[in-house]
Amino acid sequence: MSGADIIFYMLAGLILGCGLLAVTTRHIFRAAIFLLFSLIGVAGMYFWMQYEFIAAVQIIVYVGGITVLIIFSIFLTQQTGEKLPEQKIGRQLFAGLAAFCGFALIMLQVARHHFVGTKNASTEPSIENIGNQMLGVEKGGYALPFEVVSILLLAALIGCIVIAVHNKIQKS
C-alpha cells in the first residue's frame, strides 16, 4: 500500500464520517462544522485526482463561501446551543432504509457494469487549457454557458436583494 492509497482512504473516511455526522448530529452549529470538514475532504479528493483548479474552486466557493453563509444564517435564525428536536424513530428508520436500498441498488449496478476508458492521449487540466476552452466559441467551447451562468448569478443577486428589501417596506 503506497502513500497515495493511504491518503485516499483517509480522505474517504473524512468525507463519509463528517458527512454522516453532519446529517445526524442534533446541534445545528456542529452540523455546519462537520459539513465544512466534509467539503474540505472533497477538495482533498480533487487534489488527489490532480485537478488542482477544481480543488481551489471548491475551497474558495464551498468552504469559504457557502459554509460561512450557512453559519451566518444559523446565527441569524437560531438560538445556538439549543438542540434540534428529537426525530421520530419511524421516520429515521424508513429514511435510513430508503437510503440504504438506493445505495445498494446503485452499487450493484456499478459493480456489474464494465467501464471502458478512452485510449486517446489525456489533456492536461491546466489553467491554460481550461481558459481556452471556457471562453472558446468554436465547437466544444463553453462561451455561451459561461454567459448564461453570469446572467443567472446576476438574477440571483437581484433576487436576494428584492427578497430582503420587500420585508423592510412591509414592516415600516
Added chain:
Amino acid sequence: MQPGLYHILFISTALFFIGVYGFFTRRNLITMLMSIELILNSVNLNFIAFNKYLWAHKLDGMFFTIFIIAIAAAEAAVAIAIIINLSRNFQSIDVEGTDEMKY
C-alpha cells in the same frame, strides 16, 4: 488495492445517499440545505472521476463541475435569503410550521 474509479464511485454514491437520508429526516430548512450541498458535492465528485478515468482527453466533466458549483452558490444564496425572510415572518424555520400557502 489500488484506488480507482470504482472506489470514487462508492464514495460519491455513499455521500449522495447520506445527503438523501439527511433530506428525509431533517425538519429544519438550514439542515436540509446542508443535505442538498452534500448531494451536489457527490455529483461533482462523480463528474470529475468520470472525466479523469474514462474521458481524460477531454475536459467536459470539469466544466460541468464548474457550472454546478456556480449554480449551487446562487442556489444557496437565494435559499438563505428566503430562510431569513421566513424566520422573520414566522419566527421558525421548521418546514412543518410554515404552511401559510398550503390551504
